[in-house]
Amino acid sequence: MDIFKGISLKLLGLELLLERTPKLRGKVVLVQIVNPARSTGKDVEEAINEAVSVAERINIKYGSANYKPVVLIDYPIPSYEKIAYYAASDCCIVNAVRDVSGRDRTTLSEWFAPCEKLGIAAEHGYFIRWNKEAEWETSSSAQDCEWKNIAEPIMEVYKETTDGSSIETKESALVWHYQDADHDFGTCQAKELVSHLERVLANEPVVVKRGHQIVEVKPQGVSKGIVVDTVIRTLINTENAPDFLMCIGNDRSDEDMFESINKATSHSVFPTAPDVFACSVGPKASKAKYYVDGCSEVIRLLKGVTAISPQREVISHSQVTFRDILEVAS
Numbered sequence: 001m002d003i004f005k006g007i008s009l010k011l012l013g014l015e016l017l018l019e020r021t022p023k024l025r026g027k028v029v030l031v032q033i034v035n036p037a038r039s040t041g042k043d044v045e046e047a048i049n050e051a052v053s054v055a056e057r058i059n060i061k062y063g064s065a066n067y068k069p070v071v072l073i074d075y076p077i078p079s080y081e082k083i084a085y086y087a088a089s090d091c092c093i094v095n096a097v098r099d100v101s102g103r104d105r106t107t108l109s110e111w112f113a114p115c116e117k118l119g120i121a122a123e124h125g126y127f128i129r130w131n132k133e134a135e136w137e138t139s140s141s142a143q144d145c146e147w148k149n150i151a152e153p154i155m156e157v158y159k160e161t162t163d164g165s166s167i168e169t170k171e172s173a174l175v176w177h178y179q180d181a182d183h184d185f186g187t188c189q190a191k192e193l194v195s196h197l198e199r200v201l202a203n204e205p206v207v208v209k210r211g212h213q214i215v216e217v218k219p220q221g222v223s224k225g226i227v228v229d230t231v232i233r234t235l236i237n238t239e240n241a242p243d244f245l246m247c248i249g250n251d252r253s254d255e256d257m258f259e260s261i262n263k264a265t266s267h268s269v270f271p272t273a274p275d276v277f278a279c280s281v282g283p284k285a286s287k288a289k290y291y292v293d294g295c296s297e298v299i300r301l302l303k304g305v306t307a308i309s310p311q312r313e314v315i316s317h318s319q320v321t322f323r324d325i326l327e328v329a330s
């Protein structure tokens with residue numbers, strides 16, 4: 001519970017809905033999970049009292065022996081129980097969804113063209129667009145691309161000597177891909193390329209990183225972790241602090257996001273501690289607490305959180321939690 005969340009306003013919205021749409025009475029239920037208040041004081045106390053009294057009023061006005069339009073959960077419940085609520089609901093109120101990717105902005109704009117409200121961070125956050133209508137914003141501190149003249153000829157040599165490899169030129173970065181090369185040879189070449197590039201680029205404002213079958217040179221001060229930090233701080237500053245944070249990634253570069261989320265949580269930057277589901281794809285060493293087995297599980301997991309599901313199942317903790325959600329969705 002914090003005073004900026006507008007919980008009472010949400011309840012008043014439900015009251016208006018039930019007042020104007022009688023056919024929804026007996027059908028719509030708002031489950032409001034009120035996280036325990038992290039601060040105390042008159043304002044917080046008033047916010048709690050107001051929410052409780054509005055909820056009671058709605059339940060008296062529109063409820064019956066078998067129907068309670070508002071369920072206020074004002075005590076701590078475990079994360080898996082919250083996930084079960086999200087999974088079982090027809091609709092979750094989500095205040096921000098972001099795609100944070102290493103890919104270029106043209107590709108991402110095309111892929112996500114139908115998603116009007118989706119915020120996108122392209123090229124590891126070098127470009128950010130807050131929704132489809134907004135302009136792309138660029139980190140002005142990282143626009144020196146002279147280093148490409150040093151890095152590109154070296155990557156060319158590795159491309160020529162490694163069958164199946166290729167170079168991708170992005171606006172802010174250069175990437176050597178070896179997905180289609182012999183796996184073992186490609187991996188050896190990648191290690192060698194990293195140390196070669198690190199040596200020659202030591203004085204340039206860039207970093208050399210391994211990713212999934214790639215070696216990438218990108219500007220310093222640009223990472224998915226910094227983007228996640230920016231998004232979290234923006235949400236908090238605009239009084240939209242999240243109470244549920246889900247972050248999923250499969251690439252090494254996604255570890256920066258998990259690290260940022262872990263830091264933000266342990267440094268208590270949120271007004272109310274959110275539930276955090278950091279999830280890597282594939283069982284591997286990761287800063288994420290959870291994992292799913294593959295991309296198809298990610299899709300099912302997202303469906304489990306967002307889709308309509310009439311089933312209400314008892315969901316148990318740990319990795320099984322995700323499996324259970326996936327089953328609820330399937």
Ligand SMILES: O=P(O)(O)OC[C@H]1O[C@H](O[C@H]2O[C@H](CO)[C@@H](O)[C@H](O)[C@H]2O)[C@H](O)[C@@H](O)[C@@H]1O
Binds near residue numbers: 103179
């Ligand atoms: O942050 P992501 O959305 O996971 O992007 C990371 C990199 O994605 C792309 O490379 C990956 O896909 C290629 C096939 O499309 C594959 O060949 C490669 O092995 C993968 O790493 C993209 O081309 C890179 O620029 C991104 O950094």
